[in-house]
Amino acid sequence: MTSTLGIAVVGTGRMGADHVRRIGRTVGGARVVAVADPDGDRVKAVADALDGASAHTDPAAAIAAPGVQAVLIASPGPAHEEAIAHALARQLPVLCEKPLTPDPEGALRVMEAERRLGKRLVQVGFMRRFDAEYVRLKELLDAGGIGRPLFLHCRHRNASSPSFFTSDMLITDSVVHEVDAARWLLGQEVTAVSVLSPRPTSAAPEGLRDPRLVLLETSGGAVVDVEIFVNCGFGYQVRCEAVGESGSAQIGDGHAMVVQSGGRWGGEIDQDFTVRFADAYDRQLRSWVAGAARGRVAGPDAWDGYAAAAVSEAGLTAARSGVRTVVEMAERPALYR
Amino acid sequence: MTSTLGIAVVGTGRMGADHVRRIGRTVGGARVVAVADPDGDRVKAVADALDGASAHTDPAAAIAAPGVQAVLIASPGPAHEEAIAHALARQLPVLCEKPLTPDPEGALRVMEAERRLGKRLVQVGFMRRFDAEYVRLKELLDAGGIGRPLFLHCRHRNASSPSFFTSDMLITDSVVHEVDAARWLLGQEVTAVSVLSPRPTSAAPEGLRDPRLVLLETSGGAVVDVEIFVNCGFGYQVRCEAVGESGSAQIGDGHAMVVQSGGRWGGEIDQDFTVRFADAYDRQLRSWVAGAARGRVAGPDAWDGYAAAAVSEAGLTAARSGVRTVVEMAERPALYR
Amino acid sequence: MTSTLGIAVVGTGRMGADHVRRIGRTVGGARVVAVADPDGDRVKAVADALDGASAHTDPAAAIAAPGVQAVLIASPGPAHEEAIAHALARQLPVLCEKPLTPDPEGALRVMEAERRLGKRLVQVGFMRRFDAEYVRLKELLDAGGIGRPLFLHCRHRNASSPSFFTSDMLITDSVVHEVDAARWLLGQEVTAVSVLSPRPTSAAPEGLRDPRLVLLETSGGAVVDVEIFVNCGFGYQVRCEAVGESGSAQIGDGHAMVVQSGGRWGGEIDQDFTVRFADAYDRQLRSWVAGAARGRVAGPDAWDGYAAAAVSEAGLTAARSGVRTVVEMAERPALYR
Amino acid sequence: MTSTLGIAVVGTGRMGADHVRRIGRTVGGARVVAVADPDGDRVKAVADALDGASAHTDPAAAIAAPGVQAVLIASPGPAHEEAIAHALARQLPVLCEKPLTPDPEGALRVMEAERRLGKRLVQVGFMRRFDAEYVRLKELLDAGGIGRPLFLHCRHRNASSPSFFTSDMLITDSVVHEVDAARWLLGQEVTAVSVLSPRPTSAAPEGLRDPRLVLLETSGGAVVDVEIFVNCGFGYQVRCEAVGESGSAQIGDGHAMVVQSGGRWGGEIDQDFTVRFADAYDRQLRSWVAGAARGRVAGPDAWDGYAAAAVSEAGLTAARSGVRTVVEMAERPALYR
DSSP states (O other): OOOOEEEEEEOOSHHHHHHHHHHHHTOTTEEEEEEEOSOHHHHHHHHHTSSSOEEESSHHHHHTSTTOOEEEEOSOGGGHHHHHHHHHHTTOOEEEOSOSSSSHHHHHHHHHHHHHHTSOOEEEOOGGGGSHHHHHHHHHHHTTTTOSEEEEEEEEEOSOOOTTOOHHHIIIIIIHHHHHHHHHHHTOOEEEEEEEOOSOOTTSOTTOOOSEEEEEEETTSOEEEEEEETTOSSOOEEEEEEEETTEEEEEOSSBSOEEEETTEEEEEOOOOHHHHTHHHHHHHHHHHHHHHHTTOOOSOOHHHHHHHHHHHHHHHHHHHHOSOEEOOOOOOOGGGO | OOOOEEEEEEOOSHHHHHHHHHHHHTOTTEEEEEEEOSOHHHHHHHHHTSSSOEEESSHHHHHTSTTOOEEEEOSOGGGHHHHHHHHHHTTOOEEEOSOSSSSHHHHHHHHHHHHHHTSOOEEEOOGGGGSHHHHHHHHHHHTTTTOSEEEEEEEEEOSOOOTTOOHHHIIIIIIHHHHHHHHHHHTOOEEEEEEEOOSOOTTSOTTOOOSEEEEEEETTSOEEEEEEETTOSSOOEEEEEEEETTEEEEEOSSBSOEEEETTEEEEEOOOOHHHHTHHHHHHHHHHHHHHHHTTOOOSOOHHHHHHHHHHHHHHHHHHHHOSOEEOOOOOOOGGGO | OOOOEEEEEEOOSHHHHHHHHHHHHTOTTEEEEEEEOSOHHHHHHHHHTSSSOEEESSHHHHHTSTTOOEEEEOSOGGGHHHHHHHHHHTTOOEEEOSOSSSSHHHHHHHHHHHHHHTSOOEEEOOGGGGSHHHHHHHHHHHTTTTOSEEEEEEEEEOSOOOTTOOHHHIIIIIIHHHHHHHHHHHTOOEEEEEEEOOSOOTTSOTTOOOSEEEEEEETTSOEEEEEEETTOSSOOEEEEEEEETTEEEEEOSSBSOEEEETTEEEEEOOOSHHHHTHHHHHHHHHHHHHHHHTTOOOSOOHHHHHHHHHHHHHHHHHHHHOSOEEOOOOOOOGGGO | OOOOEEEEEEOOSHHHHHHHHHHHHTOTTEEEEEEEOSOHHHHHHHHHTSSSOEEESSHHHHHTSTTOOEEEEOSOGGGHHHHHHHHHHTTOOEEEOSOSSSSHHHHHHHHHHHHHHTSOOEEEOOGGGGSHHHHHHHHHHHTTTTOSEEEEEEEEEOSOOOTTOOHHHIIIIIIHHHHHHHHHHHTOOEEEEEEEOOSOOTTSOTTOOOSEEEEEEETTSOEEEEEEETTOSSOOEEEEEEEETTEEEEEOSSBSOEEEETTEEEEEOOOSHHHHTHHHHHHHHHHHHHHHHTTOOOSOOHHHHHHHHHHHHHHHHHHHHOSOEEOOOOOOOGGGO
16 A cells, blocks of 8 residues: 655755655655745745645744655754754654754754654664665675674765865764764774874865875774765765675775675676666656656657567577578658657 | 656566556656556456556556556567557557567557557667666767777676577567667667577576577678577676777676776766765665655664764864864663664 | 706797897796897897897708707798798797798698607797686686686777788788687687678778677587777777686686676685785896896885884884874985985 | 896795796896705705705805805895895895894994995895886876875785784784885885774784784875785785875776776776787796797697688688688697697
8 A cells, every 4th residue: 555655845955956856756655745945936946846835934834734744854954953843743754864963962852852752753864874885785794794894994085075165074074974884884883083184185175174084993893994085086986895804895886896705806796687677677667757747758669669579580580590681671650760 | 747647557477566566666756547467366466555556357448447647568478569559549658568569560560550640659668778877888879989889799698597488589588688779779770680509508498599699780880799698597697898980888797887998998987976876865765755654764863863973073073183082972772772 | 957948039020029038038047049030130139139149041040050949930920831840850849929820731731740750849829828817717617617618709909900901811810819719718629600790990991891700610519709800999908708508707808807607706816925926026036137237226225124114113112002103214325315 | 238147045935935936937137056044955955956056054155155146035034134244245236025124223234334335235025016006006106197195095915824923013024015115106204103903803813913904194294004904814915095186096906007087987908919918928938948948839739820720711711701611620630639
């Protein structure tokens, strides 16, 4: 039994607008029913592009709008705590972009509110936990595939940093992703932090301490090193190599996880076309649905089906006879040109 | 303005059931409203798991059911032509699994029906055209990135073939994907076919000519070689190397496209986190929506948000002081254990 | 017991001059004692750069020169047969650049001469059999690591062809390497040949049929396809993928052999520094010997030894104390700047 | 003008014996004329396998032996200083295995001796400077290919450590290679060292602090992190990623250097067969020389030359005719079976 979950989206800046698009295109069984943003024009434009969503400048009003069953918070960090409070007051599930709150104290208050309700309703948007490669690495670690973890070597690189970026934000906005990933991958807490700073890159704005090497020690005796480099110039790159007592595993190099153990390096081969082409099937359906809504065929058409059948027929003749076989084809009708 | 497209799914075997699941989970703005299958129990089970979909043993009835705006055909190949005819009679868009029809004559009749309607409504399920790597290769070829294409070297391997697989099906069911991919990538028709057959693998069932090398010549003077090997044992693998006048490009090796040109080999680096983690954001939202529907938090919770904030705070101290800083954390409440 | 083998080099063009250099630099226990070339100036220049080698314009004279114990033939193909005859008359071992002779008849006469001597003395310069990756692939195939071979997929690419290159030479000068490699890797003879020709690349000189796809069938029922492309523009590239009944193995991609079998892809990790750095040790010694002969230190000197010791000492202190330790170093003397 | 350099090898343990073999097989223009080792039987066995080398238990005697023009020292570290003194007394070039001396003071005395001679004669065996990948990385850095260096991320892993290995030796015997490599690559001195120690691997012997993360700061403001892990289990691995202001470059992954810059990752393609097959040509010649010395053909023989010519002939026919051509071959004579 599927029904459609009504979502209020708080904050319609870059991240919020992205989430609205995702819900409409790649998420089945959900729809945005209310949006909130202090910028009244922007929020109205977002709502108008949706089917029957209400626009609000007050987050509380959006959260209280009819049909809202869950709340997605993508407003700036300092606004999170209040929006969460409104959602929790209505016992609605929350997905809150990181950081949960700008400081530990705010997070403790959120936890206290949940404790009073007696249940957890808030999820934090550390999306790496949903990345296919991170999930594989987590599974490998949990299965003991490389033994007890000793090191995580992490690289976190951005082509360039936005103008408002500060030295503090390298830690609180960027490395915070590795902090969560390390805690999750290892199932351990971070117990100490050290920071080493090379001479800053000349590509960094005056005063920005970029790059840095952040070193985390964990409750289980592992060491995590994080290169954070937000003006590396060449692209966006998030890598992680986990080193355990019996092997190592790397992700983030643009291909699937590579494991080293037992004298060999390598990875797994997909066993089935449903795995290899899972995304292609998803995209095919989305493209067809979008095309159908506009009355257009946006993929291979009947001519393509015909051509494939004609070549197959010639292929069978060639296979049976052992000789080169010419393909006989009808002329292409104007409709298919 | 988005609304929800009502879809009839004809055929609820492996492929059809997969499509039903995809529509429910990964496709926004669409829902299955009718399903058809000659197996009455199976079709009823599929419909019961949906919200308000009707079950039919007759494809025509499903296609005529209330709310049907588009038709997805995943029945066996010989049944395609009749189902398409019903859909076209109602001028509904169709997504039809390959093959469009088992022989070229059937496909010609489908084209004739569309000609009478004066528009194309049928899309064929050659899903590789929607695979991210194939799309990149197509874009590269169209942009002249490796010059005029001379060769496509293709590998198409399955771990093992199903019991009903025949020597003919290596051509008509397997190589047909390369036939469509080659036509699409090159924008050319196939003009001749040759087949070379090594001594069959001992892993193939008696009588199955597996593997084979299928050679296609195209209208633009390119040569396509396809290794088809449906009992390779080690996995499912679809590779393609395009060789042009000024370079080559490979896809299907488990990582992004690798291009060779101008004395260098390599690929592109993602420039932005929205690209690198696009799928993670999608999965995060789907997981949260599914969890919210069941009243569960299925991701990082408020404790994780708190821990990240506490480590960030220590990180700032360490960065400013240059010395190792211990992380101070509250005790973990029972709710978050 | 090692002694020094005296070698006559016949032909001092590009290949012959290369061989002379190799013998002097990278081959222990051998020296060139005679060189022959119809170009009297060139052969004299080559001999003068050696220590006590005689120069000849007549190959027979070089082969008969004092101290000659073995003959290396690097003259043009049509001259091979006569030079071999002179060497065999003296029962000297021969290394002859490919082709052994331009046609099969000449080769049959060489074999007849060896038959009369009752022993084999001639080696042909198919150097791929000595390439580390080819050797690994051969070992894997011989050990049954991927089962009975079914296919070899070969790529043979040159950035550009020399001005004198002809369409025939694509077969006789280039593909001939794959012919030998296939025979050697498979331990089978080639029984039939087919050739497919795409429309030639516009980078090829007028009239040159470049590229081509050459298809070999073998006595053991394997199929070998060779892309020969001598004006590919982007570089020199020799690749080979062997596909067997239980796996595949690729070489020539700029890294060690990659094997696919049992659901995994990957390769072996070196187990020892003597393997990983074998070439570095060789080069270090050659560089030192060359430097010593000229009275120069061409590598890390005593200052480098000192600096390493000073940092090691600080490292021990840091490791024991757990705190950052400053390295104390003497001033660098002028001699080491 | 080449002549043969007479070398005394001091120390005939594993490293020394390896060097003796290398000089005999892969180094042209040099020969071992004297060997020294306190183990009289061992040194005699090594000398007996050479042609006319004298055996000594006293290093000074070996260094003073007739024909000695250069000295290679591979004895234990504490014996280096004295052997160097004997060599310097005779003004002979020295190649000394690392460490030059066990402590900085010994190295200062060696430098003082050279200063008195007014020239450098001692080279230290940091062989990584001669590794092809390290050389490429050095060239890239010197050419400014990735801008001013900010980080070196190093991994140094051994499958297992010998029984005598101590926690100190992780620094002085293992990390010392990275110390030299970092100084050489960066052209900077190391100014400070820190060490982080995860909980030791259970594979390490009791009491051995393995693995460790060693952090070096340099005079130019770069940071070097070294994972040293001498019981990693899976193999021997030395990796280095240099990160500069405009890109990064990695070596040690079993393939050629991979560079990231300008939005792309990748490497260079060899431009010529003399590069791609340089090692194969070297090995071919060494193998042929060794075979010739024993009167054996150890490579492709005249039959292989014949078969290649016969297939080439059929290939030409196939290419010209466009049809499959059977290869006609003589029967293989008994001599070539």
